[in-house]
Amino acid sequence: MRSQLFSQEYLERSAPEGFALQNSKMLKVTLQGGTVMARQGSMVAFQGDVRFDYQSAGGIGKVIKKAVTGEGLDVMSCxxxxxxxxxxxxxxxxxxxxxxxxxxxxxxxxxxAFEPSLSWDIKMIGNAGMLGGGLFNTVFTGAGKVAITTKGTxxxxxxxxPTFVDTDAVVAWSAGLQTGIRSGGFKPGALIGRTSGEAFQLGFSGQGFVIVQPAENPKHGGSSGGGGGAAGGIGGMLGRLGG
Structure with a gap:
């Protein structure tokens, strides 16, 4: 059988143990008797002897935080x-x-997905929590690899x-940065009936980096950025304040 699909571009790529990009849309993790943690439902294929164990939000403490904040992960161990x-x-x-x-x-x-050597927890985003519930993110610490997704480049x-980012477009940042919510400077009454992310921004200061995607995450559920976190939590809650 012949097809462009059988060219080297599409064939499985060999890689040592650990994380490697199969392509820009797919992560390949090679296990040799080890474990990787991943978002539930994110596995698209596997070869070999691999077992999957669903772990909810990762412990009773995280389950409670997820229920209260809307942020968090339903993870599985592979x-x-x-x-x-x-x-x-x-x-x-x-x-x-x-x-x-x-x-x-x-x-x-x-x-x-992420390596189990990393610790993670749900934490309030700077002083943003003073505005109300839902302003929380997942913070990874320690040494290891984590794979994240973005909508586009x-x-x-x-x-x-001082750096300011649309609350529904921010993906991740250095945990050591200082954060806070900034009003977009709209005139009084301009927010009535409006839910634009431009009304509020997440501000950053200090030394570090911020990853921003060229699309906004949905404010209510959905994959690839739906629900919870800086995008779902901040954007959703602030959107409700304006509408």
Missing amino acids: TGSGDVFFGDAAADVHVLELDGSDGLSVNGANVL PVVLQVDA
Whole structure:
């Protein structure tokens, strides 16, 4: 049989144990008796002897936080020997390696998979929690790799000056940055009946980076960024304040 599908571009790529991009939309994780944590429902294929164990939000403490904040992960452990492929609604996949010097704050809906050597928890975003519930993110610390998704090709902003990002477009940032909510400077009454993300921005200061995608996450559920986190929580709640 002949087809362009059988060209090297589409064939499975060989890789050592650990994380590797099969292509821009798909993550390949090679296991040799080890474990990887991943978003429930993100496995699209696997080869070998791999077992999957669903773990809700990852402990009773995280379950409670997820119920209260709307942020968090329904994760599964993938254990065994073989290759596992992950994807999420054809979103772009990016792999970050934490070295333990700084954490990563990321919208939980944008997390695809991560190594179990990383610790994670649901934390309030700076002083934004003073505005109300739902302003929380998932923070990873320690050393290891995490794969995240974006809708389209992102921009990575270096925070060497005060930086402001649409609350529904921000994906992740250096956990050491200072954060806060800033009004978009609209005139009084301009927000009535409107839910635009431009009404409020998430502000950053300090030294670090911010990852921004060229699309807004949905405010109520859905894959590739739906529900919870900076995007779902902040954008959804602030949108309700304006509408």
